Amino acid sequence: MTESMRPSRRALLSSAVLATVGPAQAQAPARAPVRGGTMVMIVNPEPSTLATYAVSAGNIPPVTTQIYEGLLTYDWEIRPQPMLAKSWTVSEDGKTITFQLQEGVTFHNGQPFTSADVQYSFMEIAKKVNPNGPVILAELQSVDTPDPMTAVFNLANPAPYLMVSLSANNIPIVCKSVFEGTQPLQNPSANRPVGTGPFKFGEWNRGQFIRLDRNERYWKPGLPLLNRIIARFIPDAATRSAALETGEAHYAAYSAVNAADIRRMQANPILGSTTQGYGTTAATSVLEFNMRRPNLAKKEVRQAICYAIDRQFIVDNILHGFGKPATGPLSSVFTTQGFYTDQVRRFDVPDRLEIANRLMDEAGFPRGANGVRMSLFLEINSFGEQWLRQGEYLKQALGQIGINLTLRSEDTATWLRRCYTDYDFDINEPFYSAGADPVVGVHRHYVSSAIRRGTTFVNNKDYRSPDVDRLMDAATREIVPARRAELYHEAQRIMVEDSPGAWLCEVQYVTIFNKKLQNHTNRPLGTYSAFDRAWLER
Amino acid sequence: MRRWRYFGYRLLFALPVVFGILVLNFFLIRLAPGDAASVLAGESGAASPEYTELLRQKFGLDRPVIEQFFLYIANALRFDLGFSFRNDAPVSELILARLGPTLLLMLAAFSLAVAFGTLLGVLAAVARNSWRDAVISVATLICYATPVFWLGLMLIVVFSVNLAWLPTSGFEDIGQGYEGWERGVDIARHMVMPVAALGLFYLALYTRVMRASMLEQTGMDYVVTARAKGQSEGRIMLGHMLRNAFLPVLTMAGVQAGNLIGGSVVVETVFGWPGIGTLAFNALQSRDLNLLLGIFFISACLVVAINLIVEALTIALDPRIQA
Numbered sequence: 093m094t095e096s097m098r099p100s101r102r103a104l105l106s107s108a109v110l111a112t113v114g115p116a117q118a119q120a121p122a123r124a125p126v127r128g129g130t131m132v133m134i135v136n137p138e139p140s141t142l143a144t145y146a147v148s149a150g151n152i153p154p155v156t157t158q159i160y161e162g163l164l165t166y167d168w169e170i171r172p173q174p175m176l177a178k179s180w181t182v183s184e185d186g187k188t189i190t191f192q193l194q195e196g197v198t199f200h201n202g203q204p205f206t207s208a209d210v211q212y213s214f215m216e217i218a219k220k221v222n223p224n225g226p227v228i229l230a231e232l233q234s235v236d237t238p239d240p241m242t243a244v245f246n247l248a249n250p251a252p253y254l255m256v257s258l259s260a261n262n263i264p265i266v267c268k269s270v271f272e273g274t275q276p277l278q279n280p281s282a283n284r285p286v287g288t289g290p291f292k293f294g295e296w297n298r299g300q301f302i303r304l305d306r307n308e309r310y311w312k313p314g315l316p317l318l319n320r321i322i323a324r325f326i327p328d329a330a331t332r333s334a335a336l337e338t339g340e341a342h343y344a345a346y347s348a349v350n351a352a353d354i355r356r357m358q359a360n361p362i363l364g365s366t367t368q369g370y371g372t373t374a375a376t377s378v379l380e381f382n383m384r385r386p387n388l389a390k391k392e393v394r395q396a397i398c399y400a401i402d403r404q405f406i407v408d409n410i411l412h413g414f415g416k417p418a419t420g421p422l423s424s425v426f427t428t429q430g431f432y433t434d435q436v437r438r439f440d441v442p443d444r445l446e447i448a449n450r451l452m453d454e455a456g457f458p459r460g461a462n463g464v465r466m467s468l469f470l471e472i473n474s475f476g477e478q479w480l481r482q483g484e485y486l487k488q489a490l491g492q493i494g495i496n497l498t499l500r501s502e503d504t505a506t507w508l509r510r511c512y513t514d515y516d517f518d519i520n521e522p523f524y525s526a527g528a529d530p531v532v533g534v535h536r537h538y539v540s541s542a543i544r545r546g547t548t549f550v551n552n553k554d555y556r557s558p559d560v561d562r563l564m565d566a567a568t569r570e571i572v573p574a575r576r577a578e579l580y581h582e583a584q585r586i587m588v589e590d591s592p593g594a595w596l597c598e599v600q601y602v603t604i605f606n607k608k609l610q611n612h613t614n615r616p617l618g619t620y621s622a623f624d625r626a627w628l629e630r
Numbered sequence: 631m632r633r634w635r636y637f638g639y640r641l642l643f644a645l646p647v648v649f650g651i652l653v654l655n656f657f658l659i660r661l662a663p664g665d666a667a668s669v670l671a672g673e674s675g676a677a678s679p680e681y682t683e684l685l686r687q688k689f690g691l692d693r694p695v696i697e698q699f700f701l702y703i704a705n706a707l708r709f710d711l712g713f714s715f716r717n718d719a720p721v722s723e724l725i726l727a728r729l730g731p732t733l734l735l736m737l738a739a740f741s742l743a744v745a746f747g748t749l750l751g752v753l754a755a756v757a758r759n760s761w762r763d764a765v766i767s768v769a770t771l772i773c774y775a776t777p778v779f780w781l782g783l784m785l786i787v788v789f790s791v792n793l794a795w796l797p798t799s800g801f802e803d804i805g806q807g808y809e810g811w812e813r814g815v816d817i818a819r820h821m822v823m824p825v826a827a828l829g830l831f832y833l834a835l836y837t838r839v840m841r842a843s844m845l846e847q848t849g850m851d852y853v854v855t856a857r858a859k860g861q862s863e864g865r866i867m868l869g870h871m872l873r874n875a876f877l878p879v880l881t882m883a884g885v886q887a888g889n890l891i892g893g894s895v896v897v898e899t900v901f902g903w904p905g906i907g908t909l910a911f912n913a914l915q916s917r918d919l920n921l922l923l924g925i926f927f928i929s930a931c932l933v934v935a936i937n938l939i940v941e942a943l944t945i946a947l948d949p950r951i952q953a
Binding site: 223 | 663665716727787790791794800900903915916
C-alpha cells in the first residue's frame, strides 16, 4: 500500500468509532448520564497481586488504575493531559520539569495528597522496585518539593519519553505514609491498595472477583458515576463469551474472548465492540533469531526467512483479521509521533520466494537430498493457543525455502529460561508491547547493552550493531521531535536490513462491551485508565 | 483385637509415608526448570537483572537449597505452610479460601454419582439385555466418553445463553449482596451445571461397575440357595445381592475420594469455579513453590487419612483381615 492510499490514523480512529459503535452510541451524549449501578468487567487472567508499583504484568492495571492515579493522562494524540498534576513546565534544556499539583486531593485513607507523596512515589518506589523504573527514570536524579503543591523533577539529561510514561499504569502515585518505614516489596498495601482514584478497594475473593467501591470523596466533582466495579475472573474463553452474551458481564478488553467468537458477538444486538483504547500498546508479534548459531549468524539466511513468511496470511487466518502486517521494529502506531517509517527493505514483494531461495543458495546452504537445506527449532510462545497455530503456519512457510522447522512447546518458566537465560534456541516466537515510547519497549530488544543473560524479553539475539546503538542512544536524549523521528527512521532501515528478527504482525485488540455501558473508552489508554465517567443505562 | 492392632501398625506407618512425601515433593518440584522470580519478571515485560535478583532475595531463592529444605521441613512440622510471594498472601489463607467451594462441588458431584450410579446399575442389571438395559448402557457410555470441558460448554450454551435459566459461571452473584437463605439458593443455582458436568462422568463409571458387579452376583451359590428357599426376586436382590455387589463400588469410591481435595481443573476452568485445582495449576505454571508444596502437603495428608478410614471400614466389615 502506498502512503497516499493510506488514510490518516486520526481518520481511521474516528471512522472506527462510527463503524463499531453505531447509531445507538452516537446519540449517547444527548442522554443524561445516570448515576449508580454496578459494572462487571472481565479481567483475564486473575492478577496474582495488586502491587502495580512493583509488578507490571498487563492484567493488573485494569483493576489498579481505578484506584491509583498518575501525574498525567493522555489525549488521543498521546499528548499529556492533567491528572494529579494540573499543569507543568519543561525548562529550555529539557532537564527540569516543574509540576503544579491538584489541590484538595485525598488518599482513600484520608491523608492529603502533597508533593511529598510524588517525591516518595518516584524516588523510593518507582526508581527502586518498579521493573520499568530503571529505563523510564534513568535520568531522574531528584525530586524537589519547594511547597506542598509543587514537585520539581531534576534530570541528568533530557528524557523525551518521560512525559508519555507518567500515567497510572506506568507510575502510580502511592501514599507516602502507607509505605514509609516498611520494605516496599513486603508492604500490606500490595493487596489492599490505597490511592487517590475514583474507586476504593473493597474486597478480593481470590479465584472469583475483586470489588471496588465508589470513592465518595473523589476530587473530580460529581464523579465517579458508577457505584461499584466488579472485576470478575473466568479462566475459560468460551465461558467469558457466554457471560457477555447473557449480560452477566458488561466489559471485556484485551481480546478476552476468542478471535473466532468476536464476529459472532459483533452480530449480537446487546453487544458492541471497539478497537480503541490501545493507543499506547503497540503490540507486535515477532521472531527472534539466535545469532550465536552459525546458520543464523548469516544475514542472508535471516533475510530469507523474513521473505518466506506471508504476513497477510497470518493476519487473515490466525488473527482472524484483527491486525495488520508489520514492516519493521517500530509499530505503525508510532505514526502519530512521526517515528514510524515503512521506507525500509520490504519483504512483501511478489517474487519473495524466489529471492528467499536465491539468498539461501548464496549463503551456502544448497538443498539436500530431500530438498532440505537446514533444520531449526522454533520455540512456541507459551501464552496461548494462537502461537501454536502461528508456529504451524511458519513450519509450512519455511518449508518452502528448504528449512525444516521443528516446533517445541514448553511451559512458561521453561520457555523463558531456554530463551533468555540458557540461550538454547534457534528461533523464538515472542510478542511485545512497545509502550508509549520506543525507549520504553523497543530499545531493549536491539541495543547491545541490553544483552543481559537471565533477563527476560531483552536482546537475546546477540544483535550487536554500533550504528543502531548510536542512533538509539541519541534518540533517547533528542528533544526535537523531527530530529528524533529522523534517528528512528535511520535505525529502522538498518535493523530491517540486518533482520536480527522477523517482524510479523501488529495485533489489534478488541474490547467487547454491553451497549448499556456508556462512555467507557474515552482515552487512548482504554482499560488502563479509570472508569470515572462510565455509566450504566437502566 | 488383633485386627485393631493391625490398624495401629497402619496408623504408625502413615507417619513416615507423610514425611517421605514431604521430602520427595520438595526435591521433585525443584526439577522443573525456571523459577518464580523469572516468571514474575517475565510477566512484567523486561525487568532489569537487579529487579529479578531483588525478587529472588524476597522469595528466599538466593539461599542454599539445603537451608531452604530444613526451613521448609521445620515449618511443615508446625503446620506452617509458609507465604506465597507471588500472591503476597499466606499459603494457608489461599488454600482455605478455596477449600469450601472445592469440597462443595466435589462432594455434591460425588455423592450424586454414587447414589444414582448404584440405582441405574441395579436397574440395568435386573433387566439385563432388555431395552432398559440398552438405554442405560448407551447413555452411560456416551457420558463416559464425552469430554468434560465440551459437556460443560454445551450446558452453558443451552441453559445460560439460550434458555437463560442458570448463570454461566462463578460461585455466586456478587452484585446482588444476597444473604442467608437467598445466598444459599444463589450458590445452588451456580452449582447445578458444574456438578452435572463433573457428576455425569462419575455417574457413568459407577453405573457400569455396579451393573457388572450385580451380574457377577447373579450366578453365586447363595443366590441359588435363596431362590431354592422360595424367596421373592425382590428380596433376593435387595436383601442379599445389593450389599455384596456394592462392595466394589465402595472400594472404587474410596480410592477416588482422594481426588476430592484436588478439585477438577477442567470443570473449575470452564465454570470459573474458585477451586483448588486451578490454584494448583496456576501455582505450577508460575513456579510458586510454597503454594504448590502447601497444596501437595494438604492433599497428601487427606489421601493418607481417607485410606486409613477405608482400611478401618474394611477391617470392620471383613473379619478375615488381620496382621
